[in-house]
Amino acid sequence: MKYNITKLLWLLQRISAVLIFFLLNMHIKRVHYVELGQPILYAGVALRLKDVMTLALDSSILFLGLFHGLNGVRMVALDYDFLKKHDRLISWLLIIVGAAFFVLGVKGLWAFLIDIRL
Amino acid sequence: MVTFKIARFDPDKDKEPRFQTYEVPAEKEMSVLEALFYIVENLDGSLAFRYSCRGAVCGSCAMRINGQNRLACQTLIKKLGSDTITISPLPHLAVQKDLIVDMAGFFDKYEKIKPYLINNDPIPDKEFKQSIKERAKIDEMINCILCGNCYSACTMAATNSDYLGPAALTKAYRFYADSRDTANEERKKLVGGEDGVYRCHTLFNCAEVCPKNIVPTYSIQKLKGAA
Numbered sequence: 001m002k003y004n005i006t007k008l009l010w011l012l013q014r015i016s017a018v019l020i021f022f023l024l025n026m027h028i029k030r031v032h033y034v035e036l037g038q039p040i041l042y043a044g045v046a047l048r049l050k051d052v053m054t055l056a057l058d059s060s061i062l063f064l065g066l067f068h069g070l071n072g073v074r075m076v077a078l079d080y081d082f083l084k085k086h087d088r089l090i091s092w093l094l095i096i097v098g099a100a101f102f103v104l105g106v107k108g109l110w111a112f113l114i115d116i117r118l
Numbered sequence: 119m120v121t122f123k124i125a126r127f128d129p130d131k132d133k134e135p136r137f138q139t140y141e142v143p144a145e146k147e148m149s150v151l152e153a154l155f156y157i158v159e160n161l162d163g164s165l166a167f168r169y170s171c172r173g174a175v176c177g178s179c180a181m182r183i184n185g186q187n188r189l190a191c192q193t194l195i196k197k198l199g200s201d202t203i204t205i206s207p208l209p210h211l212a213v214q215k216d217l218i219v220d221m222a223g224f225f226d227k228y229e230k231i232k233p234y235l236i237n238n239d240p241i242p243d244k245e246f247k248q249s250i251k252e253r254a255k256i257d258e259m260i261n262c263i264l265c266g267n268c269y270s271a272c273t274m275a276a277t278n279s280d281y282l283g284p285a286a287l288t289k290a291y292r293f294y295a296d297s298r299d300t301a302n303e304e305r306k307k308l309v310g311g312e313d314g315v316y317r318c319h320t321l322f323n324c325a326e327v328c329p330k331n332i333v334p335t336y337s338i339q340k341l342k343g344a345a
Binding site for chain 2 (some may be wrong): 006
């Protein structure tokens, strides 16, 4: 069954790239162009970071970005004989790194709405 | 006169490879292979290289000529547009002697993809028929002469010794797309793993050096979709 996981990861790499492109466009538009010319104030940023839609969008970009980047690192690692033999270890390491960065990112993003304490 | 700088290496005698220079009186329409014959016959009988058909059919004389993998028999000196021609063995493969490389790994991978028609249907009275349209799908891939130029140019095959490589995968698609072949599921499993089609990063190095103008990346992409 391993070849199916390989294909799934290959496919998800492409899907995540397309999604990142569109979501990043939305993010840039929401953050930089909605109130173009207005002064950037702490209170304004705090208000934006209380909007669930913005938080969901940014969290999605964070998740997809981490998946796309770390899956890319895994693919590059498997190109090399000396790393390929540690496939399982590398995969788990990248999952842990990805999960840790996602939790840290979400904690920061949602801080104005929910007080997440680790 | 054309200067030939040729890589020399005999693992039994030399510690490191070196380049040796020869002056060859180039004639009109002379190929690099003919220049190598001139060197062996007139200047240095110890130079080792592979050749057979002399007509770009067998794929034996693949080597790196002026920085690109080519067939020596197919490469005319005048087309290179240089008075100095540098020849070295195919990169990323172990050198056996001078311009001869070890092709065992290449052919091992070729064997792995079962490079023959598999058809378990009852044998018809006359033949397994194939329409012109069906044949056209595999026209390009059938032209592969297994010279190893693409395999040697592929950076993935260079760093990952288990990667099947562009030539084997092109042949795998040749049989996958053959309307007479009935082993598609088996073939998909053979090429669908971590060392199969998904290892290709679509760099097109293979297509750039193919003496038969085959684009292995096309076959690999088709197999990615199917596997």
